[in-house]
Amino acid sequence: MREPRNRVVRVRRFGGPDEMEVVDAPMPTAGPGEVRVRVLASGLEYTDVTIRRHLYPQTMHLRPPFVLGYDVVGEIDQLGDGVRGFQLGDRVADMTVVGSNAAYRTLRADDLTRVPPGVDAAEAAALTLSWTTAYQLLHRTARVQRGQRVLVQGAAGAVGQALLTLGRMAGLQLWGTARGEHTGLVRELGARPIDYQREDFTRVLPGGFDVVFDGIGEDSYRRSFAALRRGGLVCAYGYTAMVQPQRRLFTMSLWMSRLYLWRLLLGWLPGGKRIRLYSINLMRARHPAWFREDLERLFGLLAAGTIRPRVAERISFDGVTQAHRRLEAGSLEGKLVLCPDLG
Template identity: 30%
Template sequence: MIKGTYQDTPSHPFTLGMEVAGVIDSLGDGVKGFAIGDRVAVFGGQGGLAELGCFDAIRAVKLPDAMPFTDAAAFQIAYGTSHVALDYRARLQPGETLLVLGAAGGVGLTAVEIGKLMGANVIACARGADKLQAAKAAGADHLIDARTQDIRAEVKSLGGADVVYDPVGGEQWDAAFRACKPDARLLPIGFASGEVPQIKSNHLLVKNLSVLGVYWGGYLAFKPEVLTDSLATLMQWHADGRLHPHVSNTFPLDQADEGLEMLRTRKSTGKVVITIQDL
């Protein structure tokens, strides 16, 4: 968004921060189902890095009493993206092999965790031992170091991938693409590498592959029930103790750029949360 290259960058001027958690301070006319003082999480798309925000009620979800605000602020996009991608889009089945690229990132870790909950054999690919350890703690069965190992060779040695979850793009997409089993499904989630892959349709044809785009927030515009149903499942899993949001760092609002720098330099694992005040 800062660079202006994200697929849904708002027009200028806008405030960064796609999702928030907090307490409702006031309600617009005609808003039903919420009350002042309710604890909520909101996918706003923008406006999060501020002391107050004004959001459409359809973008808000009430929080379970036991969910901390730090977890809630890191929850919707990361877990929602992975659950919609793996369950609704890819129809991941128990016993299938799931390859997660960028497996220590904000969405990657949730894909490892959810994939394992869904019964998959999870291969996690990340850069360096520390990040791979985070993926292992989230449930990964096999680990690949993207810095030192041949992704294609390692995945093929494990039998190939049925589903590829890719928030990275670039060379890692190419390697994963070539390591797919016939009839595999590939999920482009994002392009952290800065390189958007160009997909050769003749290769899709030969191996009967499917590429399934996933833009979680896009469902708000044409099929919001996909998100509400998914979030209801995820909130229940969290309440049952089956999900464990990973927040590697928190920063106060006046140090927000330090949090952004951790993302730019890929020094974080899981999510980075900016705290606005002591709620």
């Protein structure tokens, strides 16, 4: 029987897609309280781009070389001492931020969420970051109510699609901004599309939106703020407009500091408009039970066929660099997922 081989996607220096490499790595061993998994699927996220370019605050302490991989679905093939409640062959998921674009990796047993039998591993991986983010934005952060008028910025992206799908299930009236070529997808997902290259979304709805979800961060969310009704809420969860090759972490940190200061001042601005800044990592740190609870709920909906995340393509290790170029181009209508068993 052939010995298992570990391969990983490693950042050798901060920068563009060509600064990544796929290399052989030592086989990890599960320590006390850990399991080792054979990775079945691991998402390739736009957040990986910000990490690779050293523009992601949560990983600012990392220095290359390190392994990318924000989330993982795997099959347990080794149990560490003291692990209870799991056995070899169980399928599990976790959000790891880094380290999961690999053939094998270890995980803390206490952090794991079970993946239901029969669920496609790539679809389960597509849920872990993007759909949990969307669910928590809707129900933990905005606490949406049926009938509210909601705008989703970047509606054709992974989180945007999840917001539209889950928002429709919650009975919301939905609008979504997207490029012209993606307006058909936005309409298919139950929202009224807004071609942001041709239309001014701040003027689409007289009186303004109840909630705007914004992962773009253009002009420090000011246009999203302008699109609100009196007393409305912007939920800010990303800043893809700021991710440019010439940006540096200090510049990003300064921008985010100004944003937090702006948030503190919002209570004094006319109209009672509000902004809430969402980070899935901070939410999980403050309320660890919520992450598992919300992901389990999403896995249940996936197992029942109620939701179906779009997987644009299943990628082998050899396709990772090109996949990152596609992420940066921003023309995807689904999730790219690394599946190590493809080669």
